[in-house]
Amino acid sequence: MARLDYYDTLGVSREASDEDIKKAYRKLVFQYHPDRNPSNTEAEAKIREINAAYEIIGDPDKRRTFERLRWGDEPRESAPDPAVILEEMERKLADEGRKEVFAALVQNVSRVKAELAKIRARTVERQGYDTFQETVVASRAAEVLHEFVTPEMETKKKRVLDVALLMMISQRVAKKEDEQRLKEVKERLQEAYQRGRLNGYRDALELFYARR
Secondary structure, X not given: OOOOOHHHHHOOOOOOOHHHHHHHHHHHHHHHOHHHOOOOHHHHHHHHHHHHHHHHHOOHHHHHHHHHHOOOOOOOOOOOOHHHHHHHHHHHHXXXXXXXXXXXXHOOHHHHHHHHHHHHHHHHHHXXXXXXXXXXXXXXXXXXXXXXXXXXHHHHHHHHHHHHHHHHHHOOOOOXXXXXXXXXXXXXXXXXXXHHHHHHHHHHHHHHOOOO
């Protein structure tokens, strides 16, 4: 697993308070500020890392999101593969999307049963008998998913995707100045989240499905 630890960057523990993080950030900025380190490329790189770390864990909401998206703490002997990092993040985001839609649906059993009735009818019409046909479920999910997504869920999605993209930039998966690569990564993260939402619909319906 790739390691990404903004707490290490700021020299604080994961249990640090918001105020402790702010103090650590200010201390490091003072130490590595370009005005105090003229022509020092290492200091320039360090201040970028410090700012990137504080942009996320210095914000309480982004910090909570980061905690959900972060990877394991085990160190790596070699630099992590950007492709692996991106794939891991896609899995994390898919799980985020899946859980939110699954939770919304299992609290609305009557709607789940109504959805199952529609899917059952389509399945029987297509193949002559009832099964939990994945392709039929996926098609229906694409049609009606928007009906289960609330404005609050969209706000959360945007926050999660923003943090995920910042993490990808910090891990050199994409550079801010490379607009094309940044666009590609952003689209992959969005697709992963949407894919997770579709899977959340499927999993909720499968939970209540009973073959007739």
